[in-house]
Amino acid sequence: MSIAQNISEIKSKIDINKVKLVAVTKNHSVPAMVEAIAAGITAVGENRVQEMMAKHPEIQAAGKLVEWHLIGHLQTNKVRQAVPLADLIHSVDSEHLAVEIDKTAGKCNKRQDILLQVNVADEDSKFGVELGQALPLAKQISQLAHIRLCGLMTIAPYADDPETLRPVFRELHTLFGELKALNLANTDIKWLSMGMTNDYQVAVEEGANLVRIGTGIFGSRKY
Incomplete structure (x- = not known):
């Protein structure tokens, strides 16, 4: 199927009025991105700051208006490049990183929207704050x-059967409610970013209102 057909298929499975669809464009070309935007994509997600920096001016030159989400791990030495471009940073997982983002955003006269990345399944291979440390970190941030803290993000473990991931998504949804109830300053808790190509339908059923889909839109990455 074409990119437009893939997007239509995904939209048919979620309530697009309630769930934001972010097209994950890592290692996909600018023409493919333009095709996706023409088919109704309003937000793109990049894993790497360098790739965002390379593509951003090309998309602008093509006359396309789109939100830019940084969804991959952000190193502190890349913050200066990321903040001017990113509408939403999904992957904040430490006070140190948040402080660097705050400093850079201040210099840019910007309030940077972020999400806390939570390692719900406590996987050694993934970044993210531990579940029990998320609320204390939110209070510090x-x-x-x-900085404007806008919600939470997680990357669930890969599973052949997405149904087995319901407890992971459910735990983050519970934490999302607890964070919202704190009514902290400098926050607008509205995004629960969880779910990718393999598991987005289960994630949405468990409360996700922002899903990050790459392969389901563009097909396999071309490395």
């Missing part, structure tokens, strides 16, 4: 004037 809420004291930073140039």
